Amino acid sequence: xxxxxxxxAAIADPMVLLMTVTGLVIGIVIGAIPGLNVPLAVAIALxxxxxxxxxxxxxxxxxxxxxxxxxxxxxxILINVPGTPAAVATAADGSALTRQGKAGKALKMSLYxxxxxxxxxxxxxxxxxxxxxxxxxxxxxxxxxxxxIFALTLVGVLSExxxxxxxxxxxVGLLLANFGVDPLSGQFRLTFGVRELSGGWAFIALVIxxxxxxxxxxxxxxxxxxxxxxxxxxxxxxxxIERAEWRQCAPAIGRSSLIGVLIGxxxxxxxxxxxFLSYGLGRTLSRDPDAFGNGALDGLxxxxxxxxxxxxxxxxxxLTLGVPGDVITAIMLGAFMVHGLIPGPALFQQNGxxxxxxxxxxxxxxxxxxxxxxxxxxxxxxxxxxxxxVLFPIILLLAITGVYVTTNxxxxxxxxxxxxxxxxFMKVFGFPIAPLLIGFIxxxxxxxxFRQAMIVSRGSYDIFFTRPIAAGFLxxxxxxxxxxxxxEWRRPAAPIEREI
Amino acid sequence: MPKFRTMLRTVAAAAMVFGLAEAGAxxxxxxKPIQMIVTWNAGGSTDVLARLLAEPLGKxxxxxxxxxxxxxxxGSLGTMAVLDAPKDGYTVLATxxxxxxxxxxxxxxxxxxxxxxxxxxxxxxxxxxVVREDSxxxxxxxxxxxxxxxxxxYNFGAVPSVMPHLTLQGLVDNAGLDLVLIPQQxxxxxxxxxxxxxxxxxxxxxxxxxxxxxGGTMRGLAVFSEERDPAFPDIPTAAEQGYEVYGSPFVGLAxxxxxxxxxxxxxxxxxxxxxxxxxxxxxxxxxxxAITYLPAEEFGKVWARDWNNFKPMLQK
Numbered sequence: 001x002x003x004x005x006x007x008x009a010a011i012a013d014p015m016v017l018l019m020t021v022t023g024l025v026i027g028i029v030i031g032a033i034p035g036l037n038v039p040l041a042v043a044i045a046l047x048x049x050x051x052x053x054x055x056x057x058x059x060x061x062x063x064x065x066x067x068x069x070x071x072x073x074x075x076x077i078l079i080n081v082p083g084t085p086a087a088v089a090t091a092a093d094g095s096a097l098t099r100q101g102k103a104g105k106a107l108k109m110s111l112y113x114x115x116x117x118x119x120x121x122x123x124x125x126x127x128x129x130x131x132x133x134x135x136x137x138x139x140x141x142x143x144x145x146x147x148x149i150f151a152l153t154l155v156g157v158l159s160e161x162x163x164x165x166x167x168x169x170x171x172v173g174l175l176l177a178n179f180g181v182d183p184l185s186g187q188f189r190l191t192f193g194v195r196e197l198s199g200g201w202a203f204i205a206l207v208i209x210x211x212x213x214x215x216x217x218x219x220x221x222x223x224x225x226x227x228x229x230x231x232x233x234x235x236x237x238x239x240x241i242e243r244a245e246w247r248q249c250a251p252a253i254g255r256s257s258l259i260g261v262l263i264g265x266x267x268x269x270x271x272x273x274x275x276f277l278s279y280g281l282g283r284t285l286s287r288d289p290d291a292f293g294n295g296a297l298d299g300l301x302x303x304x305x306x307x308x309x310x311x312x313x314x315x316x317x318x319l320t321l322g323v324p325g326d327v328i329t330a331i332m333l334g335a336f337m338v339h340g341l342i343p344g345p346a347l348f349q350q351n352g353x354x355x356x357x358x359x360x361x362x363x364x365x366x367x368x369x370x371x372x373x374x375x376x377x378x379x380x381x382x383x384x385x386x387x388x389x390v391l392f393p394i395i396l397l398l399a400i401t402g403v404y405v406t407t408n409x410x411x412x413x414x415x416x417x418x419x420x421x422x423x424x425f426m427k428v429f430g431f432p433i434a435p436l437l438i439g440f441i442x443x444x445x446x447x448x449x450f451r452q453a454m455i456v457s458r459g460s461y462d463i464f465f466t467r468p469i470a471a472g473f474l475x476x477x478x479x480x481x482x483x484x485x486x487x488e489w490r491r492p493a494a495p496i497e498r499e500i
Numbered sequence: 501m502p503k504f505r506t507m508l509r510t511v512a513a514a515a516m517v518f519g520l521a522e523a524g525a526x527x528x529x530x531x532k533p534i535q536m537i538v539t540w541n542a543g544g545s546t547d548v549l550a551r552l553l554a555e556p557l558g559k560x561x562x563x564x565x566x567x568x569x570x571x572x573x574x575g576s577l578g579t580m581a582v583l584d585a586p587k588d589g590y591t592v593l594a595t596x597x598x599x600x601x602x603x604x605x606x607x608x609x610x611x612x613x614x615x616x617x618x619x620x621x622x623x624x625x626x627x628x629x630v631v632r633e634d635s636x637x638x639x640x641x642x643x644x645x646x647x648x649x650x651x652x653x654y655n656f657g658a659v660p661s662v663m664p665h666l667t668l669q670g671l672v673d674n675a676g677l678d679l680v681l682i683p684q685q686x687x688x689x690x691x692x693x694x695x696x697x698x699x700x701x702x703x704x705x706x707x708x709x710x711x712x713x714x715g716g717t718m719r720g721l722a723v724f725s726e727e728r729d730p731a732f733p734d735i736p737t738a739a740e741q742g743y744e745v746y747g748s749p750f751v752g753l754a755x756x757x758x759x760x761x762x763x764x765x766x767x768x769x770x771x772x773x774x775x776x777x778x779x780x781x782x783x784x785x786x787x788x789x790a791i792t793y794l795p796a797e798e799f800g801k802v803w804a805r806d807w808n809n810f811k812p813m814l815q816k
Contacts, residue, residue: 040569043542047551050783137696141682181574184683186660188573188607195580195610199572267692322711323692330688331543337711338786344715408570409577448685455682456655456698 007356011364015056020365023063024372030064031071032380034081034208034395035402038068039327046331054339055357061332062365066118066311069271070373073110073304078103078383079395081212085203086271088437089279089303091211096295103384104239104377109297110304111373112241113253115366117305120257121264121312122362130348132265132313133320139266141456142463145449146473148442151273153480154280155435160289163488165431173439176201183448196411205403205416206440210433212399213420216392218427234381241297249301252282256302260309267317267325271307272441278306284480293432312362319343319355529589529763533564536592536753539578539599541571545707546751549623549784550594556780560770567594575599576609583611587756589763592619597663597749601806605814606661613803617764619753620771621794621802623784626706626729627667627747629722629738630713632694635701640722640741643701644675651678657690657699659683664703666813667724667747671738674745694718705749706731706789724748730790750806752799768796 010016023045030041041064049057072087077094090110097106124132139147152170159166179190180200191197233239256278263274282302283292292299317323322343324330336343341351348355383391403416426433457463465471536557538550550567558565570578579599585591593616604612629640637643647654658665660683672679682699684690687708693699695717702709706729712718713732720735724747728737738745753771755764774780775793784791794802 040542043547043551046543046548047555136692140693140696140698180572183685184660186574186606186662186683195573196577198574198607198609199577268689317692321692321695321717322715323695324688327541327543331548333711334543334548338783340786342714343711344717346715408568408581409572452682452698455680458680 003352004356006353008360010053010055010353010357011360013053013056015052016059016361016364017368019052019056019059020063020361020368021372023060023065024067024365024369025063025376027064027067027069028071028074028372028376031068031087032074032083033402034075034083034212034399035204035406036083037204037406038064038071038084039331040406041068042328042331046334049335050338054335054341054354055361057335057339058332058358059361059365061335062361063368065328065332066308066365066369067372069308069311070111070114070304070369073114074107074376074380077106077110077300078380079212079391080215081395081399082207084272085207085437085441086275086307087303088207088272088434089275089307090300092293092434093296093299093303096293097297097300098384100295102239102295103381104234104236105241105297106300107234107377107381108239108241109245109249109301111370111377113249113256113301113305114308115370115373116253117257117260117307117309118311118366118369119363120254121261121309122359122366123312124261125312125315125362126359129316130320133316135262135265136267136317136321136323136325138469139268140467141449141452142467142470143449143473144268144445145453146464146470146477147269148446148449150473150477150480151277151280152438152442152446153477153484154276155438156481156484157280157284158293158434158438159432160484160488161491162430162432165429166435169426169431169433170435170439173436173441174443175439176206176436177440177443178447183444184451196409201415201419202403202407202409202412203440204406205412206419207437208399208403209416209419210423210426210436212395213417214423214427216396217420217424219388219392222388234378245297249298252278252298252302253305255285256282256306257309260306261313263306264310264313264325265316267323269445270326271310273445274310275303275307276438276441278302284483315358315362319347319358320345529760529766530561530563532590533566534558534561534590534592535585536565536567536594537578537582538567538569538594539571539575539596540569542569545625545705546594546596549751552780552783553594553622553774556774556777557770560773561766565592573609574603574607576603576607576611579603579611580609582754583615583756585756587758587760589755589759589767591755592767593754593756594751595754596751597806600750600754600803601810602662602666602814605807605811613807615757616754616803617757617759618796618799618803619755619764619767620775620796621750621752621799622771622775622791623751623789624725624748624792624794624802625751625789626732627664627703627724627749628706628709628713628720628729628732628735629668629671629701629703629724630694630709630718630720631701632697633717633719635719637701637721638719640736640738640743643721644677644743647677647679648675652680654700655680655682655698656701656703657682657684657693658703659686659690661814663747663749664705666810667745668703669813670724670745670747671743674743691718703747731785750799750802752794764796 030036072084073090076082076087076091080095082088082091094106155170182189259278260274263269279302283289314325318329324333538547540546554565570581575598582593656679694702722738781791
């Protein structure tokens with residue numbers, strides 16, 4: 001009881017409140033601006049937190065983390081440019097809703113789904129932290145490979161009706177990820193002697209180029225007068241979320257939150273993988289799968305609850321094992337250490353009051369996220385009042401600055417422009433973009449998992465069938481592939497060209 | 501009135517000429533913000549150290565020091581960026597074993613350690629040999645005996661060709677072991693692999709596994725330094741246990757060759773002052789490791805020593 005009281009007293013500090021709010025605002029803004037990335041914001045904030053109390057310092061970092069994971073959806077919805085990799089799956093439906101004049105509805109659902117996902121994830125962390133910690137250690141290289149292959153079948157799911165072009169885009173994504181340093185030997189590969197390519201294609205340049213720059217190029221073709229969007233009122237009739245829509249989205253949110261909770265627990269996967277898995281599963285289970293990519297509210301809800309549901313349970317491996325699950329929690333580990341808080345089993349015994357404070361902080365941050373998100377929405381929706389002719393030059397400028405600030409490399413700005421041209425032609429010829437990014441994100445997971453597993457098994461393929469979790473995912477992958485192939489086979493001719 | 505204007509113009513011109521002359525004079529270094537290039541991503545151990553250093557170093561120099569991350573290519577992109585920048589002392593390299601010695605030995609990146617002037621070493625990190633807390637091995641001898649009895653059975657994890665890997669390779673050669681490397685993507689993924697049983701042992705930077713060691717999920721069998729690490733006084737050195745194997749990655753500051761002497765001296769003096777400040781030492785101790793400051797000349801000797809030490813391993 002004492003532990004509970006001292007822990008909660010630490011949260012009642014106004015400084016904690018201030019830092020959470022500051023962190024959330026910074027996170028949402030950084031997340032929403034294409035090009036600026038959240039890990040960099042956390043790294044810059046880290047030294048500042050050293051002079052604060054542990055809880056106040058972590059409040060700021062947690063705020064940036066939660067806000068940043070959500071912030072990417074704002075630009076994805078409003079301008080079809082995902083601010084973070086995790087928001088890529090949100091872009092298709094979000095931007096379609098905006099084009100239909102329902103930006104307010106999309107923004108609201110994104111916030112609600114994100115906050116619900118976060119809340120479920122926080123509760124999973126608080127209630128089941130120790131029991132689900134063992135899950136974090138169930139995923140070795142073999143399981144990572146199998147999960148990667150399963151997730152890759154999403155390329156097929158999302159390409160239904162446009163299968164050949166979708167698979168080509170997915171393959172290009174897989175190939176693009178192979179440039180740079182060989183992840184196992186450390187040798188340069190596919191760099192063609194170009195020094196700048198030794199880092200591979202910068203993900204940030206790829207995403208911003210293929211979404212933002214291509215959009216700006218497409219804009220240049222349209223006459224500026226027809227490109228005006230007109231403002232959208234957040235609280236107008238057509239932007240209200242109806243009861244029927246809630247009924248449609250609620251199962252998607254619940255299911256995706258669960259996926260996010262599980263993905264968050266496993267180190268090394270991250271919110272983008274959770275978003276894609278949730279979105280793909282949402283489409284498979286949807287009664288109207290062809291609506292996905294054309295403004296499906298449940299598609300948006302799936303992606304957004306999926307990626308934000310990672311933010312709570314990602315602390316499970318950190319707190320129980322001292323293993324950070326991604327770059328952001330790796331930086332936060334530094335904040336724990338500097339205050340003498342050593343993650344691991346002992347933390348729960350010796351620093352019970354801190355654990356209580358940290359759990360309370362997670363809930364506080366989620367609640368404040370909702371409040372700040374509501375306020376921010378009214379501000380961000382004003383973007384729809386700006387005519388596209390003005391908006392896209394500004395986005396282009398932001399993108400160039402953002403990519404340069406993040407990588408400090410002019411080469412990556414050119415790479416971004418190059419991918420912009422690629423994205424433009426993909427749009428013109430009807431190639432979907434999401435499969436390319438899925439391939440790019442999953443490629444290292446699959447390659448590293450496969451090669452590590454083959455070393456562990458000393459060259460025997462049996463390992464993929466004798467380990468139950470791996471075999472299970474590979475079986476699921478087979479089933480999904482066959483189901484997609486069957487549906488595609490039976491699909492009537494004259495496919496509908498969709499932009500994903 | 502016109503007379504006044506002429507006068508203003510003259511004054512302005514004079515001020516400009518004077519100002520330019522001032523900026524050109526080396527004794528006024530530094531007169532503008534300094535860039536400190538980190539060749540790794542934000543949040544890594546070198547980056548955290550550089551960010552901790554930036555503020556007090558800036559105070560000491562009287563101008564702001566800004567940390568800039570130029571990651572990629574095993575640290576070679578950021579290192580080359582320092583060589584490409586004007587050699588005026590306003591671009592400083594936060595350099596580490598990886599980008600300074602190992603990457604140029606491994607790949608043709610267009611520079612060697614000798615293209616730089618040392619400013620000073622800040623940290624020489626400890627490399628620890630760690631196992632899971634439930635591992636049967638209590639000492640290095642236990643491990644060596646078991647591995648010798650079961651050649652090719654046990655896996656170790658490390659990022660290929662970086663300091664922890666090369667150090668363990670030294671032990672493998674020294675003791676005649678047969679271990680299988682499962683290449684890892686970084687310290688944290690390596691720690692996960694150790695805890696989930698993919699690998700049986702791991703050489704790691706002390707900072708990477710500090711939370712696991714103090715939290716009780718891992719046990720350290722040896723440290724590959726000449727002295728025990730003050731943060732882990734219970735972990736004996738490899739040499740104490742009869743294995744003369746050493747490995748210790750450095751982090752320090754350097755500038756490109758051709759930088760004026762005045763700038764090098766000013767930077768060296770400022771770094772020495774910061775490194776000897778107890779408040780700074782305490783802060784670094786909490787996050788990374790103990791400050792092991794070496795003045796410029798000594799730091800340069802470390803470069804040459806490591807270069808010659810690892811050359812035969814990496815340039816096959």
